[in-house]
Amino acid sequence: MSPRSTGRPPRVAEIILSRLYDYSRRYGMLSDLREVHASLCLTHGRRKADLWYWRQCLGALPKYLSYCLAWKTTMLRNHFRIWLRILYRNKTYGFINILGLAVGMTCTILILLWVQYETSYEKFHTNADDIYLIAWERLANNRHYSSTPYPLAERLEAEFSDFTRIVRIKPRERHIIKHQDKVFIEEQTIAADPSLFAMFTFPFLLGESDNALVDPNTIVLTESTAQKYFGDGESLGRLLEVDGVPLEVCGVVRDVPDNSEIRFNLITRFKDLRKVKEYQDPLRWNYFAFHTFVQVKPGIDPLDINPRLTVAMDRYRSWLPSGERDFYLFPLKKLHLYELAGGGLIRYVYLFSFAAIFILVISCINFVNLSTAQSAQRAKEVGIRKVIGSDRRLLLGQFLGESFLYALFSLGIAIVLILFTLPAFNNLVQKNLRFEYLDAGFIIGLLAIFLLTVILAGSYPAVYLSAIQPVKTLRGAFRIEGRGMFRQVLVVIQFVISILLIICTLVVLKQLRFMKHADLGFDEENLLSLPLTQSMSIRVQTIKARLSQHPSIVKVTASAPTNHGGLFRWEGMDPDLSYLENEIWFKMVDHDYFDTLGAEIIAGRSFLKERVSDFRDGFIVNQEAVKLMRLESPVDKALHLVGTDGTIIGVVKNIHAGYKENLHAEVYYLRPLTQWDRYAALDIRIEAGEIPNAMASIEEVWKEFNPDRPFEYAFHDAEIDKKYRQEEQTSRIFGYFAFVSIFVSCLGLSGLVGYAAAQRTKEIGIRKILGAASSEIIVLLNKNFLKSVLLANVLAWPMGWFVMREWLLAYPYRTDLHIGYFVAAAAIAAVIALLTVSIQAVRAATSDPVSALRHE
Amino acid sequence: MKKLTINEQIFLIAIWHLNDEAYGVKIREKIMELTGGDILFGTVYNTLEYLIRKEYVTARKGKTSQNKADNKRVYYRITHHGLRALQEARKLQNSLWHNFPAEATTEIKR
Numbered sequence: 001m002s003p004r005s006t007g008r009p010p011r012v013a014e015i016i017l018s019r020l021y022d023y024s025r026r027y028g029m030l031s032d033l034r035e036v037h038a039s040l041c042l043t044h045g046r047r048k049a050d051l052w053y054w055r056q057c058l059g060a061l062p063k064y065l066s067y068c069l070a071w072k073t074t075m076l077r078n079h080f081r082i083w084l085r086i087l088y089r090n091k092t093y094g095f096i097n098i099l100g101l102a103v104g105m106t107c108t109i110l111i112l113l114w115v116q117y118e119t120s121y122e123k124f125h126t127n128a129d130d131i132y133l134i135a136w137e138r139l140a141n142n143r144h145y146s147s148t149p150y151p152l153a154e155r156l157e158a159e160f161s162d163f164t165r166i167v168r169i170k171p172r173e174r175h176i177i178k179h180q181d182k183v184f185i186e187e188q189t190i191a192a193d194p195s196l197f198a199m200f201t202f203p204f205l206l207g208e209s210d211n212a213l214v215d216p217n218t219i220v221l222t223e224s225t226a227q228k229y230f231g232d233g234e235s236l237g238r239l240l241e242v243d244g245v246p247l248e249v250c251g252v253v254r255d256v257p258d259n260s261e262i263r264f265n266l267i268t269r270f271k272d273l274r275k276v277k278e279y280q281d282p283l284r285w286n287y288f289a290f291h292t293f294v295q296v297k298p299g300i301d302p303l304d305i306n307p308r309l310t311v312a313m314d315r316y317r318s319w320l321p322s323g324e325r326d327f328y329l330f331p332l333k334k335l336h337l338y339e340l341a342g343g344g345l346i347r348y349v350y351l352f353s354f355a356a357i358f359i360l361v362i363s364c365i366n367f368v369n370l371s372t373a374q375s376a377q378r379a380k381e382v383g384i385r386k387v388i389g390s391d392r393r394l395l396l397g398q399f400l401g402e403s404f405l406y407a408l409f410s411l412g413i414a415i416v417l418i419l420f421t422l423p424a425f426n427n428l429v430q431k432n433l434r435f436e437y438l439d440a441g442f443i444i445g446l447l448a449i450f451l452l453t454v455i456l457a458g459s460y461p462a463v464y465l466s467a468i469q470p471v472k473t474l475r476g477a478f479r480i481e482g483r484g485m486f487r488q489v490l491v492v493i494q495f496v497i498s499i500l501l502i503i504c505t506l507v508v509l510k511q512l513r514f515m516k517h518a519d520l521g522f523d524e525e526n527l528l529s530l531p532l533t534q535s536m537s538i539r540v541q542t543i544k545a546r547l548s549q550h551p552s553i554v555k556v557t558a559s560a561p562t563n564h565g566g567l568f569r570w571e572g573m574d575p576d577l578s579y580l581e582n583e584i585w586f587k588m589v590d591h592d593y594f595d596t597l598g599a600e601i602i603a604g605r606s607f608l609k610e611r612v613s614d615f616r617d618g619f620i621v622n623q624e625a626v627k628l629m630r631l632e633s634p635v636d637k638a639l640h641l642v643g644t645d646g647t648i649i650g651v652v653k654n655i656h657a658g659y660k661e662n663l664h665a666e667v668y669y670l671r672p673l674t675q676w677d678r679y680a681a682l683d684i685r686i687e688a689g690e691i692p693n694a695m696a697s698i699e700e701v702w703k704e705f706n707p708d709r710p711f712e713y714a715f716h717d718a719e720i721d722k723k724y725r726q727e728e729q730t731s732r733i734f735g736y737f738a739f740v741s742i743f744v745s746c747l748g749l750s751g752l753v754g755y756a757a758a759q760r761t762k763e764i765g766i767r768k769i770l771g772a773a774s775s776e777i778i779v780l781l782n783k784n785f786l787k788s789v790l791l792a793n794v795l796a797w798p799m800g801w802f803v804m805r806e807w808l809l810a811y812p813y814r815t816d817l818h819i820g821y822f823v824a825a826a827a828i829a830a831v832i833a834l835l836t837v838s839i840q841a842v843r844a845a846t847s848d849p850v851s852a853l854r855h856e
Numbered sequence: 857m858k859k860l861t862i863n864e865q866i867f868l869i870a871i872w873h874l875n876d877e878a879y880g881v882k883i884r885e886k887i888m889e890l891t892g893g894d895i896l897f898g899t900v901y902n903t904l905e906y907l908i909r910k911e912y913v914t915a916r917k918g919k920t921s922q923n924k925a926d927n928k929r930v931y932y933r934i935t936h937h938g939l940r941a942l943q944e945a946r947k948l949q950n951s952l953w954h955n956f957p958a959e960a961t962t963e964i965k966r
Contacts, residue, residue, distance in 0.1 A: 031930075
C-alpha cells in the first residue's frame, strides 16, 4: 500500500471513537469520518489525514467524560443513598457488620505490623543478601552451633577465595567502663574485627568507618553510650577506661536499630584487652565463643561452598574428629526468624498470621451471614431495579460497592482502634512497633487486607442478591431458598475457628505452667546469685563467713562457671560412649553447694568438709549423667575428668533452669581442675520475707570490696521467669485472639438469631396462642445453633489435636494433650453461644403474641 | 410547536437540498457551502441526533447502492413534520424582517 493510497484511518483511534459514542454506528459517524479521512489522504497525504483523525478522536474526549460523570454518578449517588437508608433502618445489623469487620481488621493489621517488623531484621545492611554466618552441626547428636573458634577466620582467609570479607564477633562481653566519676557495667559490648563496618552498615555519626578500630587501643561507641559518658560534649578522641585500660574513642555510630540481631553499645578491638586476648591464641581451636560472618562474593552459590568448607575444616582435628561435623553457611537475614536446627520465631509468625486471617474470616462470615439473611428486605428492591432495566452486572456492582463502603468504614474504625491499642499490643509483644502510614510495604499490606475483606465479605452476598428473580419477589412474599443451609455451614466454620483458638490457648497455657512449675532440682525461691569480682574471689571464705553471720541469711555457697567438654572416662565405660567427652558439663563448687541450693542427693552422699579425700578426688554426678553413662550403681565408681582421677561419691537430682532446655550430664567437684576453675559467683539463701534486710547487708559487703563498682545481683526465680517470656507472650496473644474470635462470632450469631426470630414472629405468636411455653420457644430457636456448635467441635478437635501436637514437639519436655482441654474448649464455646442465642430467643419468646399477629 | 433555531434551520435546509444524498460528510459540506463557515463533526452529529429525536428528520441505513462504502452510511431525510416547522420558521422570519429597513441606524427617530 503506497503512502498516498486511501488507507483506513488509524485503528486505535477508530476503536476509541466507536467506544466513546455508542451511537456512532447508528448515525454513520465512523463511515463518514472514514470517508473524510480517505479524501484527506488523497489531498494532504496519509500522515496529515491520520493526524486529523486523531484530533477528531481526542477532541471528543472531554465531552464524553463529563457525560459519563453526570450519568454514572447519578446511579452511584442513588446506590449510596440506598445504602445509607438501609444502614439507618437496620442500625443493629449495620453496627454488627461494621464492628465485626473493624475488629477483624484491627487484629489482622496489628499482626501485619508485627510480622513486618519481625521480617525486617538485618535488611538495613546494604550487603545483607551476601552475608552468612558460619555454623556447624555435630552429626553425633544433630545439634547445631553458631559459635566457632577464633583461628577459623584466618584459615578461611587463607584457603578460600569465595569471600570478600570475614568478620569475627565476640558477643556478650562485659566490661566495667569508667569515665571520671561515671562507672557503669556495660553488658552489651562486643569485640570485633575492624572490617565489621565494611560488612555491616552501621552509619557513623563521628569518625570514619574506614579507619575505625584499625589503630591499637581504640573503641567505637553508639550514640547513646557516648551521650551517657560524655554528655553533649565532643566524644571523638576522648579516653574511656575499659576494665582499667584507657581506650580512645575513634568513632560514634548511630544506635543499633531494634531490628538487628547484632547488638552492641560499645565495640572493642580483639587485641587490646587482656581478658579478650586470652582466647585469641591462634592455636585455640576449642574455644567456641565467636561468630564468624563471611560476605560471599557476588555470583557464588553458598550451597557450593558448604561441602568444601567441611572438607577444609577436617584438617583441623584438634577440635573434633573429622567426619563428625558438617559446616554450612547460614544466611544473615534468617538469623532472627530461624533457628539453625530449624524452627524458631518463624513458627510464631506463621501461627499468628493464621490466627489473624482466621479472625478476619470470622468477621467476613458474619458479614456474609447477615447480608444474606437480610436478603428478603432487599428482594423487592432488586426486583424493581431489574424490572426497570438494571442488568445483573450493575446489581453486582451495587452490592459489591456496599460491601466496599462497609469495609471502608470499618477500616477507618480499625485504624482508630489500632491507634488506641498499639501501646498495649507493643507491651504484649515486647516490641516497639509504630504505625507508619507512609511505608510502602505497610500500605500494600493494608490494601491487601482491605481488598481481601471486600472480596471475602462482599462477593457471595453480591452474587446471591443479584440473582434474585423479579417475578418471584414482586408477585408475593419472597422466601429465602435453601433454608439458610449455607449460613449454617458458615456458622460452623466460625465456631471451628473459635474452638481451635481456645484449644490452642489452653494448651499453650498448660505447657507454660508445666514448664514453670517443673521440678528444677533446687529451690529457686529466695535464692540470690551474686557475682564475685576479682577483689572478692580471693577472699571468698571471709565473705562467706561474714554474710552467714547475718540473721536473715540462711546459707552461702560459692561456685565456678560451668565448663563444657573435656577428657572424660570412667570405670567400665562402653567405648561407644566416648562422645560424652563433648557433652559433659563440669563445675567446681563449694562443699555446701547442694545444701544451699536445696538440691537432693539421691544416692551416696554430698561433699563433706571434714573429708580430705572429697576435696582431692570426690565427684558428684547428676541423674542425667548416670543415665547417659548407663551406670547401674554409680556410687564408688572410678571416674577420670580432665586429668584428674577420682571416685563418684554421690548422685544429685538434675539441677536445671527449666524444661525449655535439654538436660546435661554434669559433674561437680571441689578442687580446681582447670585454669578457669575460679569461684565466680555466690549463691545466697535468704530467709523468706527478709529480702530487704539481707540485701542491705549484702550491698554493704559489696561496697567494701568494690567501692567503684555498681551493685550487681540476680534472683534465680526472676531469671527463670525471664526464660518463659516467649511462651507467656504466646499464651496471652492466643488468649486475646480466642476472645476476639469468640466475641465476633457471637456478634454474628446474635444478629442471625435476632433475624431468625424476626422472620418467625408470626410462627412464634401462633405457637404461643396455641399454648406453647416460653421455654419451648427458646429451645426451638436454640436447637439449630446448638447443632452447629456441636458439629464445630467434632471438626475442631482433631484439628486442634494435630496442630498442638506439632507445636509441643518443639519442647524437649512437654505436657500431654489431655482430653480435658478439648472438652473445656467445647464447653466454653457452647456456653457462650447458648448465652448469646438465648438472650435473643428470650426476647422473642416473651414478646406479646397479640402485637405479632395483629397486622395481617 | 417549538420554534426552530437558526442552526436547526440550516441543517434542515441542507438536508432538503441534498435530497437522497444527505449523509454526514455531504451534510457538513453543504452547510459549509451555505453558511460559508467551518463546522465541527461533533456539532453535526449532536444536532442530527437532536433533530431525529424531535422527528424533524429520519435516518436510514444506506444499502440500496452497489457501492460498498455506501452500505455503512446513514442517510437522513426531512420529514413532513420537519418541513412544516421549517415553513413556520420562514413565515416568522418574513414577518420579523417585513418592516425592518435595510438602512436602519442606532440613532433615535424623532
